[in-house]
Amino acid sequence: MAYLETHGVGKRFTLHERGGDQALALSEVSLAIERGTLVAIVGPSGCGKSTLLQIMAGLISASTGEVCLNGRPITAPPFEVVYVFQQYTKSIFPWKTVWQNVAFGLQNRKGLDKTTLAVQCAEYIRLVDLAAFENHFPWQLSGGMQQRVAIARALACQPDVLLMDEPFSSVDAMTRAGLQDLLLRLWQEFSLTVVFVTHDVDEAVYLSQRVIVMSATPGRVVGDIPVPLAYPRDQLVTREAFEYIDLRRQLYQRIFPSERAAQRQVA
């Protein structure tokens, strides 16, 4: 039995309060995620990636099926799991400074004494390169900086399971590479279990041990591709490796089969 499992998870959203129109956002998603693995989920916009991740985080309930953590069905947000919102601007608190935002997760998780908390907080703020902005409010930061606050807040907690919903969507390419390597380092150091949603196929291959491909209407899993590249990975060496390029091509073909076919016909 895997650490984190979804069994035939489906989600139906009611579009009007009175009932009636319903939209099937997810259908029959069954996944088994082993403890300590790093799994990426890719798929087109609106295919239900965020919905799936929030169900796994215990934030919304599944319409059908269930999610189990360590064999126990999830009914409320489990202590072991932290979800990083795609809507990072709304998820960090405007009345807290950068420091207070990062400390928020830590304060509410374990009985850390004040000094340990301060040290750990400062450490993670430094890791996402925001040391100079500790006392700034979110509205004094750029979008990418706000996103790094949300990442630091989640990482600082060192949860067993980290569910990240497009966490690097708003940072520039340089910062993104740094954050990717930071995530990999922490993942190995603390043997986290990470499920990572991204639009970026390259990022999925670079980071993960396994890429899950979803398709839309209704959202379902259409591919589950192992990534047998060795760790530690390197932004240059790994991305130039033949296996990397090959996997990347396979994934693109999986995700955009029709467009590839159309392109070939044109050519």
Add this chain to the structure above:
Amino acid sequence: MKLGALLQSRMSGFALLVALLALWELSVRTGLVRLVSWPAFSSIVRAWFKLIAQGEMLRHLGHSLERLALGYALAVAAGVLLGLLMGYFPAIYNFLEPVVEILRPIPSPAYIPMAILFFGIGDRMKVFMIVFACFFPILLNTCSGVKAVDPVQVNTGRTFGLGSWQILRQIILPAASPYIFTGMRISLAVSLMLTVIAEMVAGNNGIGLFILLAQRSFRVSEMYAGVITLALLGYVLNVVFVQIERRVMRWHVGATTMETR
């Protein structure tokens, strides 16, 4: 200073105030208005200073402020607490909403007779009146503020392991605070109003009573002096309120001005 620049600056409003007072003074001095009920502004100011010096005005003011502060504080505490609960727990909202909607539209002075029956004509009645009238704006604004909190903020609390009460205190309360302050500002004006009304209806001290007694004994300048004291009190209360709000809501001022930029 050119006229245009004067109108741009805050001085223009002050200039209007001075001009109106000067007009008042002149209307009496020139003999344009000859009414007992319309004394010169200067004689009102003289009466005011005399009353301050004698300590009478300050004594009444002290009594008024005391009941105003007590009533307002109780209303804020009750309104915020119940507003948070009503906004956050649908069961409590459904339970209390009809009662609130029935009580809220009653014009405050209408329940003075009832309040007198229950509490007599002493301070308890007046404080009750103030609490009752100030409670609803705070309650309703707090409640709407809670309902307007973005679910992402609440869910952020949940994923970091906060329980309902922690979410209420650590996330809902600060997130709803702009609404709460709006309600508190409305109620501040209401509290002053109710203090004066209650003192006029049944009282043995307070600015409200002072104004009423001055009018009844034709001490017209003193009556106006009481009104001016109320104007100053209202002004000062508002300034203090704004200062506190600005300090507590520093984050919000910045966040909103950034958005509109």
